[in-house]
Amino acid sequence: MNDMKRTSALVAAAMATVLAGVALAAAPARPDFTGVWTNAGAPGIGGATRGGGPAPLPLRPEAKARVDAYQKLVGPVGDSPGGWCLGYGMPSSMLSSGGYPMEIVQRPEQFTITYEAHTEMRRFYLGARNAPQADRIPGRNGYSSAHWEGNTLVVETDNLVDQVDQRWAHSDEAKIVERYHLEDKPDAQGRRVLVADMVMTDPKFYTAPVTEQKRWAEVPNGRLLPYECPEEFWNHRLEELAKKAGVPLP
């Protein structure tokens, strides 16, 4: 009887192994976006694919009035969020990010994207990895959930905060869909090319969807550089505290 039990256990284990293998084999192979990517317009730094574009954004009159007021306020002095160490926010973090590279770390259930400028980060969650809607904290880059459609990664972003201070200004009702795919052929330098097609809708700000495309080329064995920005403000605060206390800087 013990022999029969052992045999049954062995058969069950073997079947489980086979089924697991079948399941793995059935899971479609997905493209791997892991790596460091720079703007495809030029090697190294700079060269965004498309800036804001020559065509004016389809802003509603009340939204245009806000954008104009913002430009009037900061234009003469050239101030910007980045000048104050604030990240670009979506969609500028993806479309522009100052021309700096980005890094993608891909897992089946999550993509982690680091934009070098201001070390701005986004996370795309897939399937059960997603947070409940009520737990999603609004922010400049919003909350992003993703799913695969064949070899295209579709990323849907909401929970954005109102941002009149970026090139693609929007309200807190904006929703952004990005569709990422790898081009079939490498570029002239033999680099893989990643493409994102973006559509942003925002009934408060726009009369029509805003569409943009961004292309990146892979940086083989690339590394992001650290981008510490607020340290100068902290150093200045220490100076201020020391001065008030009448003591030398520690």
Place this chain on the structure above:
Amino acid sequence: MNTIKTTVAALALFGVAPLAMAHHSAIQFDFTKQVAYTGTVKEFKAINPHMTMTIEVKDAKGVHEVQFEGHSTNNMYRSGYRKGMMNVGETVTVNCAPQKDGKEGGYVVSVATANGGFFGMKSRNLAQDAAATKSLAEGK
């Protein structure tokens, strides 16, 4: 911290409030032109989002200080800068996009040090250098 003191003192000199330390966009610079200054380094900081530098220049106006700003530390490293390359008291030549209002100083396009160090844009075409600097400065 000495460099911070210098900067704070300089800001105070120009009547800038302490929290107005933030750097600005490149809107005030004319990237269609390049101006070169040679002098000794008084202050230099490789910081983000923009580097800052002051050099002491001796020319027909006498001895005076000229201030510059430039790219982020990251872009400086990508264009050849390395820690220790710039030292107070050393002679440097700075190529910059000048200020539109005619004041001295500008946005750094490149820096050459007396001991052979160099960082920044360097091609056969100054206009291309300025255009590349402008593109990076504007974050495009």
